[in-house]
Amino acid sequence: SQTIHQWPATLVQPVGSPLSLECTVEGTSNPNLYWYRQAAGRGLQLLFYSVGIGQISSEVPQNLSASRPQDRQFILSSKKLLLSDSGFYLCAWSVRAGGLYEQYFGPGTRLTVT
């Protein structure tokens, strides 16, 4: 069966510090991968998605970036964090099955920028 891991689970970082969040998927090949952000009490914002190694689509211009160095690894980074980067970061994966893409989410990383 497929599983998705995210780490760290929680993170407290000062303004201006760098960020690296990691997501890995097991049990599937060539998945689509996604990064979302959820601000406190609000909905989901798609940040990046990737259909293959080195292929990244950015949905929202900001000081975050994403990379996919391996088929099942997706990394979210920032060189300098802002207070507004605080939130709950969710990674997700999907594959096409029967013409349908279902997305499955990881447990999330709660980031607090102080």
Next chain:
Amino acid sequence: GNSVTQMEGPVTLSEEAFLTINCTYTATGYPSLFWYVQYPGEGLQLLLKATKADDKGSNKGFEATYRKETTSFHLEKGSVQVSDSAVYFCALSDRAVLTFGGGTRLMVKP
């Protein structure tokens, strides 16, 4: 573009009450529709899905019917439990990207 509109919460119900959470969508083409549930501090879990008009998705006592004529996918449950307290998200899929509604918080009191 695609969009999903959900009723604003919170929705507060007593245990064993009937639940409806409204969801309407705007899309080009023929999207698939989903309901996801998020328990406090966790990621989203797929609750149910429907891929074409008149399909009914169901899981754990929850149901939703894909209504193309009204562009709706309302979530229902006949008798809610305290453990159903969570945030519920309606979403549509246009190929590989999901468009989410804003989420509806459900609180069930004993």
